[in-house]
Amino acid sequence: MRQLIFFFTLAFSAFLSAAEVTNIAAAPEKVSPLLPGINAPALHLKDKSGNTIDLSARYREKISVLVVYRGGWCPYCSRQLAGIQKIESQLIKMGAQIIAISPDSPEALAKSTVASPHYQLLSDNEMQMSQALGLAYFLDDNTALAYRNKLGVNFVDLDGKDKVALPVPAVFVIDKKGLIQFQYANPNYKVRLDESVLLAAVKAASQL
Incomplete structure (x- = not known):
């Protein structure tokens, strides 16, 4: 069973993110x-320019391909x-838009080479969206040493660690009513969804 950690009051040291733990699993x-x-x-998330984006409004516009990734460093x-960008024109013809979300800060997103009016990068640097989607997990201590204060997001657990x-x-493929129509998540970060499967999922959602 997924480990659920509920916080009401968190004490953060100066170097920690102000992110709140509500749903972070112990392992991927x-x-x-x-x-x-x-x-x-x-x-509501920030784009690369620091503008606030209302996801509910975005969902209503078009079918949304919501991509959650670890960061531009990965x-x-x-x-x-890049693979999704190659099929962007096909997705657009199906009436879809692409929203990619990561823990990267808006400043880090601004360095991305992805540039398209149909392909938006958003910052989830407090991992509220990742937690709400049920995707957030804590790195083990050994792996965290390579990431701490560099990549990922810092939290404080119930024991103060x-x-x-x-x-x-x-x-995720989300329809204009905001309902998830397709989902793919793999704990093995080296294995990603094939673009042909994504196209099929968007086509099916567009026909509903």
Whole structure:
């Protein structure tokens, strides 16, 4: 069962993120991503320019391909984003838009080479969206040493110990009512969704 950690009051040291722990699993294998048929979280996130984006409004515009990735530093994520960009024109013809979310700050997103009016990068640097989607997990202590204060997001657990969290990479297809129609998440961050499967999922959602 996924480990649920509930916080009401958190004391943060100066170097820790102000992120709040509400739903972070103990390991990637223990996450529980939201399933098709459930409403997608409609939060407010920042774009690369620091503008606030209302996801509920974005959902209503078009079918949304929501890509959750670990960060621009991750080579597997970069390849995935590039692969989706290659099929962007096909997705647009189906009436879809692409929204890619990561723990990267807006400043880090501004350095991305992804540039398209149909392909938006958003910052989830407090991992509220990752937690709401059921994708957030804590890194083990050894792995966290390589990530701490560099990559991922810092939290404080119930015992007062600081930990680093990341999202399990995932792809959701969300219809204009905000319902999840397709979901793919794999605890093995090296394995990503094939673009042909994504095209099929968007086609099916567009015909509903």
